[in-house]
Amino acid sequence: TRSTRPQRLLAAVQKNATRGDPRSVVKAIDEFCRYTEWAMNVGDEKGCILDSVVSEVNPATVLELGTYCGYSTVRIATLLPPDAKLITLEFNPDFAVIARQVIAWAGQEEKVHLVEGSSGDLIPKMKEQFGVKSFDLVFLDHWKDRYLPDAKLMEECGLLGKGSVLLADNVICPGSPDYLDYVRNSPKYRSQYFKSHLEYTKVEDGLEKSVFLG
Numbered sequence: 001t002r003s004t005r006p007q008r009l010l011a012a013v014q015k016n017a018t019r020g021d022p023r024s025v026v027k028a029i030d031e032f033c034r035y036t037e038w039a040m041n042v043g044d045e046k047g048c049i050l051d052s053v054v055s056e057v058n059p060a061t062v063l064e065l066g067t068y069c070g071y072s073t074v075r076i077a078t079l080l081p082p083d084a085k086l087i088t089l090e091f092n093p094d095f096a097v098i099a100r101q102v103i104a105w106a107g108q109e110e111k112v113h114l115v116e117g118s119s120g121d122l123i124p125k126m127k128e129q130f131g132v133k134s135f136d137l138v139f140l141d142h143w144k145d146r147y148l149p150d151a152k153l154m155e156e157c158g159l160l161g162k163g164s165v166l167l168a169d170n171v172i173c174p175g176s177p178d179y180l181d182y183v184r185n186s187p188k189y190r191s192q193y194f195k196s197h198l199e200y201t202k203v204e205d206g207l208e209k210s211v212f213l214g
């Protein structure tokens with residue numbers, strides 16, 4: 001039967017990237033998605049904004065909501081010090097299988113903990129199961145309708161501390177208007193929009209960076 005898009009993306013990584021070289025993995029995925037087959041990775045343009053926020057926050061603990069094929073997981077992990085921890089949650093087991101292999105090909109498995117399941121179920125278990133006190137950075141890139149409930153859930157679970165940064169992908173396309181309205185109008189956050197484009201296209205999209213004020 002026909003292969004899946006994530007399987008074709010992994011094949012492109014294994015063919016064109018050097019094992020243990022994360023930058024070559026990122027480049028191979030971007031070339032595949034730009035010239036062969038579009039896929040919903042954060043991409044190179046928004047990826048540079050992601051990189052700059054990760055470098056600025058210099059997080060010890062990161063939560064990524066939505067792994068997909070592991071593209072942003074690799075981008076983030078590459079910028080973290082060796083003792084930092086990146087937990088990434090993926091609901092779709094077929095995506096998780098591919099992401100583990102992409103992350104391994106990039107040589108980043110030490111810093112990454114990929115957990116399969118839904119964010120709504122797993123967020124309340126972060127403290128007990130993973131010994132996390134709070135997250136310095138959360139990258140929301142799973143499903144537009146879960147951004148707001150999961151942000152509130154993280155607040156309720158005490159997973160956000162003063163200065164914790166939420167960075168959300170796709171706030172314009174596909175769009176998460178209720179989340180945007182919340183973080184832009186809540187006294188608990190200071191929010192900033194980084195205008196960009198939907199990965200590998202000219203369509204407008206952007207990242208919203210929101211600092212939790214405690």
Ligand SMILES: Cc1cc(C(=O)N2CCN(C)CC2)sc1-c1cc(O)c2nc[nH]c(=O)c2c1
Binds near residue numbers: 169
């Ligand atoms: C699946 C999809 C289709 C989009 C689109 O407008 N398209 C028109 C233009 N053509 C080229 C591509 C397709 S945008 C998008 C998407 C993009 C992300 O970054 C996502 N991140 C996390 N979770 C998502 O569900 C997610 C969906």
Ligand SMILES: [Mg+2]
Binds near residue numbers: 040042
């Ligand atoms: Mg996205």
